[in-house]
Amino acid sequence: MNQSNKTSSFLKAINKYAKQQSDAILQEVEEFKKQEIEKATKEGIKDAYTLIQKEISVKKALIVSDVAMREQNSKRELFVKRNEIVENVFKKAYDKLYDFTKTADYIELIRKSAHKISKLFDNNECVIYLKSADADKADSIKEIINNCKIEFDDTIHLGGIKGYCEALSIIADDTLDSKLNDQRQWFCENSGLKVV
Numbered sequence: 001m002n003q004s005n006k007t008s009s010f011l012k013a014i015n016k017y018a019k020q021q022s023d024a025i026l027q028e029v030e031e032f033k034k035q036e037i038e039k040a041t042k043e044g045i046k047d048a049y050t051l052i053q054k055e056i057s058v059k060k061a062l063i064v065s066d067v068a069m070r071e072q073n074s075k076r077e078l079f080v081k082r083n084e085i086v087e088n089v090f091k092k093a094y095d096k097l098y099d100f101t102k103t104a105d106y107i108e109l110i111r112k113s114a115h116k117i118s119k120l121f122d123n124n125e126c127v128i129y130l131k132s133a134d135a136d137k138a139d140s141i142k143e144i145i146n147n148c149k150i151e152f153d154d155t156i157h158l159g160g161i162k163g164y165c166e167a168l169s170i171i172a173d174d175t176l177d178s179k180l181n182d183q184r185q186w187f188c189e190n191s192g193l194k195v196v
Contacts, residue, residue: 086191090184094158097176101134101159110137110161113174114144117163120172121145126165129153 100106117128128141128148138150141161153162160175 086184086188089187090180093180093183097158097180101176106159107137107140110134110159111140111144113161114141116174117161117172118145120170121163121165121168123147124165124167125149126163127151128161128163129156130161131156131159134159 114128117126123146125147126145126149128145128150130137130141130150130152132152132154135152141150142148145163148163156162156175156177158176158180160177160179162171162173162175162178164171
């Protein structure tokens with residue numbers, strides 16, 4: 001083989017080796033680019049997912065807060081409406097009871113109350129309280145409760161009687177006011193107007 005063929009074969013071998021090295025380097029570069037793009041894509045997707053989750057959490061919190069506020073406002077409105085209904089019912093009951101105190105049946109109610117209190121106090125000295133407008137009923141009460149002193153109580157608005165026996169340390173309240181007031185709690189519990 002002559003020298004020029006040897007040189008030519010040597011150059012071909014070097015070029016072939018250089019080409020192989022170049023191709024290997026290009027392939028490594030392409031593989032590296034592909035891995036970096038995949039890595040960047042995964043990180044981008046992860047970052048986007050995290051951002052979306054944060055946005056969803058913020059939106060959920062706003063929705064929950066809004067729903068809670070609306071629920072609270074609705075309950076407040078229901079509570080106000082319920083109180084209006086209760087007050088209206090008890091205003092009407094108060095008015096009917098007040099009208100009742102102007103009837104002949106009212107004196108019978110006073111007499112029955114006096115009998116109950118008389119039994120409770122067992123003829124001990126006592127004080128019987130009336131509203132001022134019922135002063136005309138004092139004699140009827142004294143006929144039933146012999147040992148009593150009559151006084152007037154400005155806290156009795158509707159009527160009825162209450163008494164106090166110091167010897168027994170007993171207070172008896174049979175006024176229409178207390179009876180009506182006692183019905184308020186029962187009405188609120190049993191009327192179906194609860195705000196839950």
